[in-house]
Amino acid sequence: MSEIKEFERLEDILDKNLTGSNYETVRQLLYGRAVEQIDLKTIPFNRNLQVEAYRIPCPEEQLRKPRNVRIGLFQNQIPVPATSKIQYMKNALYKLAEEAIETSQKSGVNIFCFQEAWNMPFAFCTREKYPWSEYAESAQYGPTTKFLQELAKNYNMVIISPILERDETHSDTIWNTAVIIDNHGDYLGKHRKNHIPRVGDFNESTYYFEGNTGHPVFETEFGKIAVNICYGRHHPLNWLAFGLNGAEIVFNPSATTGGLSEPLWGIEARNAAIANGYFTCAINRVGTETFEHEFTSGNGKPAHKDFGHFYGSSYVAAPDGSRTPGLSRTKNGLLVTEVDLNMCRQVKDHWGFQMTQRLDLYADLLARAVKSDFQPQIIKKSNC
Ligand SMILES: NC(=O)NCCC(=O)O
Numbered sequence: 001m002s003e004i005k006e007f008e009r010l011e012d013i014l015d016k017n018l019t020g021s022n023y024e025t026v027r028q029l030l031y032g033r034a035v036e037q038i039d040l041k042t043i044p045f046n047r048n049l050q051v052e053a054y055r056i057p058c059p060e061e062q063l064r065k066p067r068n069v070r071i072g073l074f075q076n077q078i079p080v081p082a083t084s085k086i087q088y089m090k091n092a093l094y095k096l097a098e099e100a101i102e103t104s105q106k107s108g109v110n111i112f113c114f115q116e117a118w119n120m121p122f123a124f125c126t127r128e129k130y131p132w133s134e135y136a137e138s139a140q141y142g143p144t145t146k147f148l149q150e151l152a153k154n155y156n157m158v159i160i161s162p163i164l165e166r167d168e169t170h171s172d173t174i175w176n177t178a179v180i181i182d183n184h185g186d187y188l189g190k191h192r193k194n195h196i197p198r199v200g201d202f203n204e205s206t207y208y209f210e211g212n213t214g215h216p217v218f219e220t221e222f223g224k225i226a227v228n229i230c231y232g233r234h235h236p237l238n239w240l241a242f243g244l245n246g247a248e249i250v251f252n253p254s255a256t257t258g259g260l261s262e263p264l265w266g267i268e269a270r271n272a273a274i275a276n277g278y279f280t281c282a283i284n285r286v287g288t289e290t291f292e293h294e295f296t297s298g299n300g301k302p303a304h305k306d307f308g309h310f311y312g313s314s315y316v317a318a319p320d321g322s323r324t325p326g327l328s329r330t331k332n333g334l335l336v337t338e339v340d341l342n343m344c345r346q347v348k349d350h351w352g353f354q355m356t357q358r359l360d361l362y363a364d365l366l367a368r369a370v371k372s373d374f375q376p377q378i379i380k381k382s383n384c
Pocket of ligand 1: 230254257
């Protein structure tokens with residue numbers, strides 16, 4: 001697929017080209033029930049940050065109070081060239097993060113999530129070990145976690161921080177990890193990316209292995225949350241497992257490019273929300289990162305110095321299939337979304353997907369499929 005850079009977002013095209021009831025019909029078929037815009041006009045935003053805020057409506061119940069939570073998703077370009085010195089890059093990103101978290105706090109955000117490997121360039125396309133491995137740091141005690149613990153505590157906000165992790169206890173190994181910091185500034189735990197891509201320039205397996213933390217769900221004051229890191233969104237069972245462990249919101253911090261995955265982007269996290277009865281939050285990087293040395297994609301095409309365009313387009317999807325518009329494809333942005341977690345149970349009651357999911361049937365098939373003597377269940381005519 002060729003790169004698409006020349007438009008801001010799909011929603012703008014719909015908006016410009018469809019009018020009146022045509023627009024509403026198409027919007028509803030594509031995006032589900034309408035979300036409401038929240039007016040944040042009073043907040044003095046940094047001009048370079050697109051801030052959009054929505055409420056996903058949810059019927060009130062008679063016995064349970066609403067469990068309203070505001071989610072903040074932050075997508076950004078690296079603020080200085082990819083080739084910058086490590087500490088310079090980290091400091092520039094910390095400054096950006098501080099602004100985004102401060103704006104989130106003014107917007108009433110309770111849970112904030114960054115994009116994948118947010119405190120570094122997405123350099124895994126290069127296959128160079130240095131300097132990129134030097135970005136790795138301890139999940140619990142590293143400088144990025146320390147920096148965010150302070151902000152989480154001051155702003156009473158849960159923060160999800162996907163970073164490159166260095167596990168000093170286990171032979172200095174490197175992992176692609178999301179760190180969860182609670183709203184008191186305490187380290188709650190971490191999750192390591194389960195599925196590592198080997199597609200296009202996503203050469204991440206050069207740096208780290210498939211995660212070994214299972215499918216943890218973190219119980220916070222603002223709901224039960226989990227993190228499905230980037231490429232894991234192509235794996236329905238990965239989403240399912242977070243649902244089985246009771247997640248109410250699953251974050252999908254990502255770094256993906258237009259030429260590779262854009263047609264899938266609006267589908268996968270949204271489908272996961274519907275199938276598993278939880279909210280999903282897809283966050284993608286923005287911009288083009290150019291590296292010093294050329295690399296190839298192993299496809300016979302010329303060597304190049306960048307991955308292509310990271311297309312942003314972060315969004316939130318609800319268990320009833322509705323979703324927010326996406327943020328810009330080209331700008332830094334903060335997407336604030338208010339959701340009522342009661343919707344998870346309401347949709348489960350309505351559709352019955354969990355009641356009818358027949359896990360036993362699939363457990364039996366999966367148990368057989370992983371064995372070396374597995375025989376696929378194929379019926380054919382006896383004389384063929
Ligand atoms: N970071 C990452 O896993 N990217 C893989 C590409 C994709 O899943 O779209």
